[in-house]
Amino acid sequence: MGLAEGRVYKVKMDKKQVNLIIKKIDEKLVKFSFLAKGNHKDNYLIQTAKNKYILRIENNPQFNNLKKEYKILKIVEKLNFGPKVYLFDNSHKIITKDYLLEEFISGKHPKRKVDKGFVILMAKWFKKLHSLKISKKPENMKGKYFSLIEAIKPYLNGGESQNLF
Numbered sequence: 001m002g003l004a005e006g007r008v009y010k011v012k013m014d015k016k017q018v019n020l021i022i023k024k025i026d027e028k029l030v031k032f033s034f035l036a037k038g039n040h041k042d043n044y045l046i047q048t049a050k051n052k053y054i055l056r057i058e059n060n061p062q063f064n065n066l067k068k069e070y071k072i073l074k075i076v077e078k079l080n081f082g083p084k085v086y087l088f089d090n091s092h093k094i095i096t097k098d099y100l101l102e103e104f105i106s107g108k109h110p111k112r113k114v115d116k117g118f119v120i121l122m123a124k125w126f127k128k129l130h131s132l133k134i135s136k137k138p139e140n141m142k143g144k145y146f147s148l149i150e151a152i153k154p155y156l157n158g159g160e161s162q163n164l165f
Contacts, residue, residue, distance in 0.1 A: 011042045011057045011097055018046060020094045021055065021101060025086050041066070045104060052104035053086070058097045066090075066098045073102065079132055
C-alpha cells in the first residue's frame, strides 16, 4: 500500500484496526465502509451506536499534511465552521499511515457541473471564512486578533501563500 510507479493505492482497513481507533474515543463500532479516495487521503465512514465519523488516512507521502489539516480544523471547529475533530494519530501503531477522526457531516455533494448559484453560494461561504476573527493566536502571529486566513498561511506551501489570497 502506498506509492508504486507513481500510483497511490487505497489504504485497506480491517475491523480490528477500526475497533482500536474507535476505542480511543470510547465508542463501539457498528459498521464501517470505504467512502472515497482523494489525491492525498482515503476516507472511511464509521458508524457507532451513537455517531457517525469520517476516518481520513494519509495515502500519499509526497503530501504529508494531515497534521497541519488537523491543527487548522481544531481552530475552525471552535467557530462552528468545519467538522469536529476527535483525534490525530501519527504513531503508526494501529495502521502504518497518519490518520485523523472527525465528525461526519451529512449533506449532498455538488453536481459535477456547477451552476452560477452554486458558485455564488461558495463565494459567500469563502468570504465568511476569510473574514472570521479568532482570538487563539498561533505562535508566529502578532496582535490580539487576526483573520483565519492569516492563521493558516504558515500551513500553506511551506509558509508562503503564493498569492492564493
